[in-house]
Every structure is written in C-alpha cells, then in structure tokens.
Amino acid sequence: QSAEIVVIGGGYGGATAAKYLRLFSNNTARVTLIEPNASFISCPLSNLVVGGSKNLAELTISYANLSKRHGIKMIQDSALQIDPETKRIKLVSGEIVSYDKLVISPGVSLLMDSIEGLSNANRAGVTLQAWKAGPETIALHKQLSSMRDGGIFAISVPEAPYRCPPAPYERACQVASYLKQHKPKSKVLILDANQDITSKGALFRKVWAQNYPGLIEYRPNQNVIAVDAKTKTIKLEIDEDVKADVLNLLPAMSAGDIAVKTGLANSNGRWVNVNFLNFESTAQKDIHVLGDAIQVAYAMPKSGHMANQHAKVAAAAIVAELNNWEVNPAPVLTNACYSFVSPTQAVHVASVHQYNAAEQTFKPVPGAGGLSSEPSLLEGGYGWGWAHNIWADTLA
Numbered sequence: 125q126s127a128e129i130v131v132i133g134g135g136y137g138g139a140t141a142a143k144y145l146r147l148f149s150n151n152t153a154r155v156t157l158i159e160p161n162a163s164f165i166s167c168p169l170s171n172l173v174v175g176g177s178k179n180l181a182e183l184t185i186s187y188a189n190l191s192k193r194h195g196i197k198m199i200q201d202s203a204l205q206i207d208p209e210t211k212r213i214k215l216v217s218g219e220i221v222s223y224d225k226l227v228i229s230p231g232v233s234l235l236m237d238s239i240e241g242l243s244n245a246n247r248a249g250v251t252l253q254a255w256k257a258g259p260e261t262i263a264l265h266k267q268l269s270s271m272r273d274g275g276i277f278a279i280s281v282p283e284a285p286y287r288c289p290p291a292p293y294e295r296a297c298q299v300a301s302y303l304k305q306h307k308p309k310s311k312v313l314i315l316d317a318n319q320d321i322t323s324k325g326a327l328f329r330k331v332w333a334q335n336y337p338g339l340i341e342y343r344p345n346q347n348v349i350a351v352d353a354k355t356k357t358i359k360l361e362i363d364e365d366v367k368a369d370v371l372n373l374l375p376a377m378s379a380g381d382i383a384v385k386t387g388l389a390n391s392n393g394r395w396v397n398v399n400f401l402n403f404e405s406t407a408q409k410d411i412h413v414l415g416d417a418i419q420v421a422y423a424m425p426k427s428g429h430m431a432n433q434h435a436k437v438a439a440a441a442i443v444a445e446l447n448n449w450e451v452n453p454a455p456v457l458t459n460a461c462y463s464f465v466s467p468t469q470a471v472h473v474a475s476v477h478q479y480n481a482a483e484q485t486f487k488p489v490p491g492a493g494g495l496s497s498e499p500s501l502l503e504g505g506y507g508w509g510w511a512h513n514i515w516a517d518t519l520a
C-alpha cells in the first residue's frame with residue numbers, strides 16, 4: 125500500500141499540489157484533499173467583481189475534475205486540529221484522517237484584532253475585507269453601488285508582507301473606474317501603512333493621474349489603528365481621523381489559522397519557515413507548507429502564481445522521497461502578476477526566482493522577468509489568458 129498523502133486547502137497551492145502529486149507519481153500516490161468550499165473561487169480577477177464589470181460565476185470553477193479525472197479523494201470539510209505526533213487530523217465534522225505526508229496551503233488569516241473595533245464593525249456589516257473571494261466580494265460591490273455620489277471609498281493597506289502586494293491598488297483602479305462612470309463626485313482614499321506603493325508603483329501612479337484624475341487620493345505612512353462602526357470613522361496612528369462611506373479596511377495578516385495553531389508559524393509567530401527544496405516546515409517533519417502561509421525570501425510575492433509553483437516543487441520532492449529516487453533538485457520558480465487598471469486594460473510584473481544552494485534560499489534571477497511600460501488591451505487579454513491557463517493547470 126502506498127503512503128497516504130493528505131492536502132489541506134484546495135486553493136492555488138493545495139489544489140495544484142494534489143493534482144501534481146498524482147501526476148508525478150503516475151497516479152500511484154493516494155491523495156486526499158480537504159477543502160470546505162464546494163467550488164474554487166479565484167481571488168485573482170475578483171477586483172473586477174468589486175468594480176462591477178464581472179460576476180463571481182466567471183471566477184468559479186468546479187473541483188469535479190480533481191476527483192473524476194485525477195482520482196483525488198475530496199473531503200468537503202475543514203481541518204480543526206493536527207497532531208503531528210500521531211499524524212492525525214481532526215476535521216470539524218469530528219472525522220479523523222491519518223497521513224504519512226501532509227501538505228498545507230491554508231492561505232492567510234486576517235488579524236482582525238490588529239485594528240481596534242474591526243471585528244465589531246464587521247459584525248455590524250459596516251466594514252468588510254473581500255480579501256478571500258466569495259460572498260464578501262459581492263457585498264463590497266453592493267456597498268459601492270449603494271454609496272452616495274460624493275462619498276469616500278476608503279481602502280486601507282496593512283504593512284507588508286500581506287496577500288498580493290499590488291491587489292489593493294488594482295482594487296482602487298476598479299472602484300475609481302466605477303465611480304468615474306456612475307458617481308463622479310466621489311473618490312477612493314488609499315490609506316497605506318507602507319512608505320510607498322509596494323508593487324508596480326510608477327505604473328499605478330501614472331494610471332491614476334491620467335485615467336482617474338481627482339478620483340484617487342493616495343496617502344502613505346497611514347497606519348489604521350481603530351475604527352468606529354457607528355460614525356464610520358477611521359483612526360490613524362499619526363494623522364487626523366478620517367470619515368468614509370465605504371470602509372474596506374485590510375488588517376495585518378498571518379499564515380492561515382490551522383498552520384498557526386499547529387505551531388508551524390515560527391517566523392514572528394505569523395509565517396511558516398520552510399526548507400525551500402521541498403517546502404517542508406522547519407518546525408515539523410512530514411508537514412509541507414505552501415503559498416501565502418510561508419515566510420518568503422528576496423521579493424517572492426504572496427501570489428497565486430507563486431503558490432502554484434511552490435506546489436510543484438513540493439509535489440516533486442514528496443514523490444521522489446516516497447519512492448527513494450535519487451534526485452538533486454535545483455528548483456526555479458516564476459511569477460507573473462497582471463493588475464487590471466480598467467475593466468479591460470492591464471499591466472504586469474514578472475520575475476524568476478532560482479534556488480541558491482549556498483544560501484538555501486530563492487533569489488531573483490537578474491535580468492529575468494519584467495514590467496509593462498503602459499497599460500493596454502493586449503495585456504488585458506493576456507491577463508485573462510494567464511487566469512484560464514492557471515485554472516486549467518490547477519483544476520482541469
């Protein structure tokens with residue numbers, strides 16, 4: 125009987141890992157995927173749903189092929205507890221699942237307590253994040269479409285690292301595009317805890333000036349410390365309080381709960397350190413961690429594309445280890461990230477990251493990758509091409 129491999133989380137990292145564990149083992153590995161959601165919903169492109177030019181249905185894909193075509197056992201549930209000693213996982217339903225090798229790609233947890241009053245404001249339906257694509261994405265669009273003309277749509281950006289560095293600025297473009305058409309007296313206010321825009325900064329600034337003059341205000345070094353749900357007031361660490369009509373406040377983030385609870389978050393208690401040759405946690409043997417949850421090195425972004433790449437390196441290493449294959453891995457990861465600056469035009473940034481054996485880390489390859497010079501419809505088409513390809517790679 126072959127080893128039992130369990131994957132927790134069917135997002136960009138976990139679903140790819142499950143599929144490639146089967147492919148790399150010639151369909152001999154026994155793979156179980158635990159995921160609470162009935163279908164995969166993509167965060168990439170979800171800002172277009174916030175802006176109202178696309179539907180969530182266009183970003184939703186069935187998990188059916190993973191079981192039917194690839195022979196993966198799917199369990200629709202959440203992992204509640206992992207015992208690394210006995211190698212057993214307790215699910216929310218109470219079911220116990222045993223593993224020989226465990227892969228976890230749980231995404232991020234939003235640290236709601238990092239902004240005083242945020243949990244209450246969320247419960248009252250005043251604030252929401254829409255940083256995991258789903259019902260909140262639609263709810264945020266509804267808040268935008270019911271905002272008065274002349275209103276302020278505030279987006280706060282936590283200190284890096286956080287999930288998807290350019291996504292808050294892409295969201296600002298999508299909201300501004302909607303406002304330009306429907307509520308031109310309104311504006312987007314970006315309150316950024318960072319000193320500057322952390323990704324594609326010059327491109328975003330150019331687009332804001334040219335396409336959305338007066339519609340987007342960017343304020344760096346603005347750490348949000350509290351929110352008052354009753355008065356819709358945002359309290360900043362240094363500057364005066366700000367009132368807004370829509371409050372899209374993004375708190376600090378950490379590795380997904382299950383990773384933190386299992387004691388894997390050994391980088392500042394927030395992110396998981398891994399061995400970059402196989403993505404095994406440095407805290408627990410036989411637990412491999414992928415995607416946003418890991419502590420990254422040298423400008424590796426927390427992106428879906430990167431999670432997909434982690435998954436393939438980990439799957440290859442796990443299959444090799446279980447089969448006692450002699451391998452000498454020298455992994456290379458790529459990343460391409462498209463940001464839509466209007467409903468149809470996009471810009472991209474791309475990079476290549478090579479394993480450096482001497483330093484046991486990934487380092488960007490000088491001269492590889494690149495950045496758009498300006499937004500275009502052509503790149504918008506490539507952006508959708510990127511999405512359809514990665515969804516097929518992950519789920520088809």
Ligand code: FAD
Pocket residue numbers: 132133134135136137138158159160161166167168169170171201202203204229230231232254255256287288291380381382414415416417426427428429430431460461462463
């Ligand atoms: P996820 O894809 O979030 O998957 C985590 C999965 O784990 C989820 O399905 C969740 O249900 C499941 N899970 C969590 N806990 C448990 C548990 N206890 N038990 C079982 N299952 C569990 N990236 C790009 O590459 N390009 C883009 O253009 C891009 N745009 C973005 C735009 C926005 C608005 C946002 C928010 C993100 C964007 N990203 C983009 C980033 C991308 O979404 C993430 O980097 C990617 O999803 C990370 O993959 P992951 O596997 O770590 O997490």
